[in-house]
Amino acid sequence: NAGVMQNPRHLVRRRGQEARLRCSPMKGHSHVYWYRQLPEEGLKFMVYLQKENIIDESGMPKERFSAEFPKEGPSILRIQQVVRGDSAAYFCASSPQKGTNTGELFFGEGSRLTVL
Amino acid sequence: AQTVTQSQPEMSVQEAETVTLSCTYDTSESDYYLFWYKQPPSRQMILVIRQEAYKQQNATENRFSVNFQKAAKSFSLKISDSQLGDAAMYFCAYRYYGGSQGNLIFGKGTKLSVKP
Numbered sequence: 001n002a003g004v005m006q007n008p009r010h011l012v013r014r015r016g017q018e019a020r021l022r023c024s025p026m027k028g029h030s031h032v033y034w035y036r037q038l039p040e041e042g043l044k045f046m047v048y049l050q051k052e053n054i055i056d057e058s059g060m061p062k063e064r065f066s067a068e069f070p071k072e073g074p075s076i077l078r079i080q081q082v083v084r085g086d087s088a089a090y091f092c093a094s095s096p097q098k099g100t101n102t103g104e105l106f107f108g109e110g111s112r113l114t115v116l
Numbered sequence: 117a118q119t120v121t122q123s124q125p126e127m128s129v130q131e132a133e134t135v136t137l138s139c140t141y142d143t144s145e146s147d148y149y150l151f152w153y154k155q156p157p158s159r160q161m162i163l164v165i166r167q168e169a170y171k172q173q174n175a176t177e178n179r180f181s182v183n184f185q186k187a188a189k190s191f192s193l194k195i196s197d198s199q200l201g202d203a204a205m206y207f208c209a210y211r212y213y214g215g216s217q218g219n220l221i222f223g224k225g226t227k228l229s230v231k232p
Contacts, residue, residue: 035222042222042225056219089159103151103211104166105220107161109158
């Protein structure tokens with residue numbers, strides 16, 4: 001499957017636990033974006049990364065949330081000490097380098113986090 | 117800051133009829149893309165249609181077309197010959213494409229129902 005791969009698709013955590021969501025971009029894509037979708041709402045930008053660099057994290061909550069995109073391996077969105085308000089669908093998207101793309105972001109199927 | 121507004125939370129159309137979904141946006145930039153994404157109950161984000169701001173000609177993709185009014189900052193989606201499979205959430209999105217790649221900014225969405 002050459003698409004954006006996210007796992008797990010569903011994750012259940014109790015309050016106070018940690019959640020780790022993974023995203024492997026499409027082959028050849030070097031830009032990764034994370035979005036959060038609350039029930040009945042649109043997608044909200046969280047963070048934009050390139051390999052080993054955070055380019056824009058203006059949408060990330062100041063505490064408990066972090067993201068990385070290491071040189072090797074998938075991008076990871078980490079949520080520490082989860083609270084019920086973190087329950088949402090988290091989408092990852094990728095794009096190739098500027099100048100070689102059509103502006104489109106390619107989305108994964110999302111990871112649904114439920115906090116009990 | 118750029119914003120995207122979808123003023124119709126819900127719309128309904130009869131099968132085989134035509135429906136238009138509205139979208140307005142606010143930006144001071146001149147280089148950008150506009151998109152319509154579809155999100156069916158499976159939650160997968162599917163690109164419907166794309167418009168480059170520098171192009172005056174309205175984009176079309178089979179039964180889907182847009183009315184892009186750059187001066188008015190309006191970007192509506194027309195779905196012709198509506199089908200049951202068109203029922204979904206539709207999100208309008210903006211992406212700046214100037215000096216560096218920007219993230220996608222989404223509207224809150226319009227829920228489209230198709231009546232048989």
